[in-house]
Amino acid sequence: MTHLQAGPYHQAGQYHYDEIDRRFLAERVEQFRRQVERRISGELTEAEFRPLRLMNGLYLQLHAYMLRVAVPYGVLSSAQLRQLAAIGRKYDRGYGHFTTRQNLQFNWIKLVDVPAILDDLAKVDMHAIQTSGNCIRNVTTDQFAGAAEDEVVDPRVYAEIMRQWSTLHPEFTFLPRKFKIAITGSPHDRAALAIHDVAVRARRLADGAVGFDIYVGGGLGRSPFLAKLLREGLPEADLLAYLEAVLRIYNQYGRRDNIYKARIKILVHEVGIDKLRQQIDAEFERIRGPKYRLESAIVDAIRAHFAPPPFEVLPDEVPSVVVAMTGDAAFARWVQTNVVRHRQPGYASVTISLKPAGGIPGDATSEQMEAVADLAERFSFGELRVSHEQNLVLAHVRRDALHALWTELGKHGLETANAGLIGDIIACPGLDYCALANARSIPLAQQISERFADPERQHLIGELKIKMSGCINACGHHHVGHIGVLGVDKHGVETYQITIGGSADEKAALGAVVGPAVGYDEVTDKIERLVAAYLDWRLEGERFIDTVARLGVKAFRERVYGPAA
C-alpha cells in the first residue's frame, strides 16, 4: 500500500502525516487490539470496554457493530477514499454512509475484524479516534474551505490545530458528554456553527491579524439551543488556552447526574452566559502563558499543508460552459445548483449529490467511491470533501472541465442536480440501523425524494432544506431544517412531528411545530401541501424559508391542517 506522498497528488490540501504521526497511529491501533483482547479475556467488563471502543469509533447498533471513521474536517485524498471503498467491499456490504459530522460510517462490521480494519485505515493515515464517546469529537468545517469566494481565513488550518490539540487530550477525554467543535472562516456559515458545543468564527481583526469569535452552548436533542456569543476577537495565539479554559469549566461543572442534561448547552442555560463567561475568563487568565500559547511558527507550519494547489491562470468566463449549458437543460440545472463560484478565476467548486431520488441520503457504494476518487484526481488535484449535508465536494474544478466531469458523474449515478433543493434531504439512519431510534427516517426520506423527483419541479421550488430525525436525539438536525421532520413513538406507532422555519446558517433559527403530528403515510402529503402553499404565496426571489418568515407559521398551519387545527 502506497502512502499519500507516493501519489502524484501529494499537494492535496490536507495535513500530511509524518513518521511521528504514523507511529502514534500504529500505537493507538495496537492499544485497541489489546483492549479487545482484554475484553475477551474478561479483564475489562463490558461497562469498562464500552467507552474505550466508543472512543475508537465502534458502536453496537440494532443489528451489528457500526464503525465510524474520522474524516478530519471532511477532507479526504483520492487514496484515502479508495481505501474506504476497499474496506466497504471487504468488511461491509460494499458501501459506506457519509454523516452530518463529515465522517463515514460502516454499518455492518464484525467486532473481530475491527483491529484489521483499523490497520487498513492506518495505512492511509486514517483512524476512528474520538468519533464517539464523551470526548472532543471530530472538528467540522465549511466544505468549501480554501476555495470559497467569500472566505477570509482558511478554517482548515485551525481545524487541524484543534484536531491535534484534542487528540487523546489527557484532561478532556472523560467529559460529562460529547463535545462538538465547528469552525468557519467565511461570513456565510456553511458549517452550522449555531448547533455546536463550541463554534469558532475565524476572521480578520481590526489590525488585519487572524482572530476568533467563540460561541458556546449550541446543540439539538431534546433541549435544542443555538450557540451564544462567548468571546469576541480572541487573538490567534490564545486559541488553545481559551479552549482549555472552556473545556476545564465544562469538565468541572457540567452536569453528570443526568445524561440528557450533561451537554454544555445545559450548563450555559442553567448558569447563564454572563456568569459562565466570567468563570471561563478567570480560568483563561490563569492558563494563559507561554506553555499554552499557540505560536505563530506552529500555525505557519500547519498552514503550509494547506497551500493552494497549482492552479492554472485562466480567464474567469469560459465560453464552452455557457455553450454546453444552453444546449443541455440537465447540465444547466446541475451547474445552477451543484456548482458554486471559486475564488480562483476559471475554477469552481462542485457538490456531488449523494441524494438521488429514492436513494439513501449519504450512502455511496464502493464503486461510486472509487469513481469519485478517480474523478478527484482527474479534476480536483486528488482531493475531495464530505459536507455536513452528506454530500461529496470537489473543491477545485476548472470551469471548462465541468461538462466533462458531469458526463463522467452521470455514468455512476452521481449527477443528481439537487444540492440545496428539496431532494437534498439530511436524514439520520433511524430505525433501520440505530438502537436509539423510535421511527424510520431513511424510507421516509426516500419517499419524499421520489415524490419530488422531477428535476424541473425541484428547481421551480428552489432552495428548501428538509432535515429528518428518527428520534429526539436529532442526529438529522430536524430543528434547523427549513422543514424539519421528527419521528416519535406514540403508543407503539411511528408518528412524525413537522416543523418549519428552522435554519442552520448565519441566521440560525429553530423551527416551529406547524401542526399535530401525523402518521408515516401522511408526512409526504403534508410536505407537498406546505410546498404548494409556498408556491402560491411566494414573492419574486423568495425562498421557502423567506416566505415562512414573512407570513408566519400560522398561515401555513391553517393552509395545511385547516383553520380549526
Add this chain to the structure above:
Amino acid sequence: MALLLKDGAVAENSWLAIDDEAVTVPEGPVIVSLERWRRDRAALSARNTPLGVRLKSDQLAGEVAADLDRFTLVALEFPVFRDGRAFSTARELREHHGFTGEIRAVGHVLPDQYQFLVRTGFTSVEVADTAKLESWRHALSEISVAYQAALTDDTPLSNLRRRVGTVG
C-alpha cells in the same frame, strides 16, 4: 489487597486511609476526608506527621486551596472511571495552586487512563484489582506521542507534538 503504583511500578504505601467515624487517629501518615479535615482541623494540624486529604469527584481544587500547605498528599476519587473531573482537579492543584506534594488517584480507574493521570499531575495510583497489574505496567509505554502541552512533557518534538511515556 490494594496496590500502589508509582512510575509504572508497584510502590510501598506508607499512608493509612482513616475512616470518618474512626475515634482515634493512628500514628504515621494518614489520609482523611475533606469533611473530617474540616471537623477536626485543630487536632489534625497539631499532629507532627504528614497529612493527606481525600476529595470526592465533586470537591474541586478550590475547596482545599487555602489549606494546601498543610497537606503532603491529596487523594482524588474516581467514583467511576468515566467521571473525569479529577483530571481537571489535579491540573488545577499543580498549575494554579502550585501544589508539589503527591496526588493520588483512588477509586475506579483503568490502566487505559494511566497516561492521562500522569500527564495531568497525578503521581500515584491506588489499584484495587491486582489482576490488571500487567496492563498497568504496560500502560505508560503504549502511546509515545502527545499532541498537546500538559504537565509532564515540556520539550516539544515539533509543532504541537511532544514525546511522552516511558519508552523513548
